[in-house]
Amino acid sequence: MTHRNRLLAGALALALLAGACGGDDDDAASPGGDTDETPAAVDPERCPVDELEQVDEPVTITMWHTMTSVNAEELEAMVADYHASQDRVRVELVFTGSYDETFERYRTSARGQSAPDLVQLEETTLQQVIDSETAVPAAACIEAAGYDTSDHLPAVLAEFTVEDVLWPMPFNISTPILYFSQRRFEAAGLDPANPPTDLDGLLEASRAIVATGTSPQAFSLETQAWYVEQWFNMAGEPIVDQRNGRDGRATEALLEGETGQQVFDWLSTMLGEQLVLDVGRNPSGSDHFFAIAGNQASMTIGTSAALGGVYDALATNPGLEEEVGLGVAPLPGPTGGGVVPGGAALWLVDRGEPLRVAAAWDWSAWLNEPEQQARWHGATGYIPIRTSAIELPAVQQLWAERPGFEIAYRQVAESANEVGGPVIGGYPGFRDAVEDGIERLVQQGADIAALLPDIDTAATEAIQDYNELVGG
């Protein structure tokens, strides 16, 4: 996030919180409360699903989304099919820019008459939306509708659950995976059928690739805090306190832990031996892939959401497709926990009209049906979040043609992580701290012993600054 964005985010956060002050006192009592009682927010009356069955006129709801290009076209087609399937709800889609922009717009207008009924936001906004007190938890609708979540992937539900409440309804999910060139693995004497599974394996494979002169550098790396977070998740080690903020409001970063040491040591070694091609913050989201295509490197890690685009682009250039031989593998990293899903979920917005919440829920639940998840996966490459979805023809066909998708799905489906990633109010500042640290290491070869405490301090500051704003 640029400084410009941070300034904007700060201004908007203040504006929103100014409106939310009334609820702060009640909030202060609840964090950390681990009683078995259902929290007050999860009130089935906030989501009158029965009432929706009896409407004479369809309820029209507005959904803000961030989908572009092919994904947007697919979402529009799904709206049309949803309309054809029932007469209770009509959905109006509004494209609201990137995730950041959508969240900014949401914060600007969540309390006005122009608020949406449903908004698609990234997992990093969890704490901030909860604090804004503008959303009805999906758990309220699940209770009201007697909805069965046993078919959903546990790691996906866990990611959007805070203090035992499922807040938004998961929708478009992705996960980081290893992309590599099978042909170049062979050239370097590595086995493409057994790609690296941990950080040491990555280091050894990188050495082999560079030592054999297969590519000038082995590993193209984008500066992303998300990967560091995932390595903590894979180790089963929380990256912030309060069990990653899942049991109560997080108050400090835990970046200096064992995994932090291991990850930054590894990165430092990789950089020191000149095995890494740094593509920086990679605003296009593509430079690390271009590096593989152009044989500047042979491996990278990237989001599974990019997999479809990579397959598509290679398909239009058969010569290159043959020369690279795209390989996909689960994210290499520590063991003990498991990756957590990234991506976005659908928030039900409280506009004082419970019937609209029920309507927004109806549409969200429809999108979560196995058939829709299978279709969404086939068209967009986002991971299906239902186990029964993968038996459907759309998924089986895709996996037969493009096996990388199955690997991404299995990584999430088989993840042993029951906690979920960090829940942080000051997420942008937290990520900035980690990414600034990676940048320092990449550009100046900073000393790890001095670097990690700096990152940890900056990250903790970001967490506490936000907490002070909400009085938590």
Next chain:
Amino acid sequence: MAADVAIPHRRRPRRHVGRYALLALGAFVVLFPIYAALVVSLQPAGRLLEFPGQLLPTEPTLEAFRTAFDRGSLGRYLVNSAVVAVLITAAQVLTSIAAAYAFAFLRFWGSQLVFLVFLATLMVPTEVTIVANFETVESLGWLNSYAGLAVPFFAFAFGTFLLRQAFLGIPRDLRDASALDGHGHWGFLRHVVVPLARPSIAALALFSFLMAWNQYLWPLLITDRDEYRTVQIGLKTLTSSSVSDFPVVMAGTIIAALPILLGLVLFQRHIIRGLTAGAIKG
């Protein structure tokens, strides 16, 4: 014929060679990315992955332009952008002329201070005012309207500043002369000041148009419906981190930039005069 010209200016061609070489280099630096965008937009995405890339499109196709136009609803959005940009430009020119006239020719108590306050508004980043502006526009019921898109930008301190400087260059004697001719402020403004400051006004108009055309965050915030969305939002709907979409993104960028490039070519003369006006004492 050539000899006639060359002899009296023997040393000039050589000086020009150096100058033009430098200009050509500058032009290359500026134009190459645009050319690269054009090349990318004209060929299949797979070509893009080749390293070090290609200077000439090998399998040219206009497919990406068609996709960009449809997928980004660029037709309607271009019209909206044009309407909004013209409204904003016209209003900014009018308000800037009026305000600059007051600061340049009228003597009133505190005029210096008021001018400083004007300038100070340039220091306030958009981010600070955007929430308040949003709430104002929402309470006026101007969400999803041309009014909401254009009115908040009708006054612009930089325009006032630019024209004030231009107006200060007009000798006060002309004011006296026009008063003798029986012109009041209005007549002086219309018949003397505006014609003399035309280059600066043209430069301001172009600058305003460019800014209005390139607006993204504000239109994104206050519009929901296609009837009022602008071309930059259309562009955004094309973007994706998917490599296979790059040709479409580039095609859309070129479509959105064309009106600006055309305007630049048409108004080039005025802009250069406007920006250099006052730089040399005449």
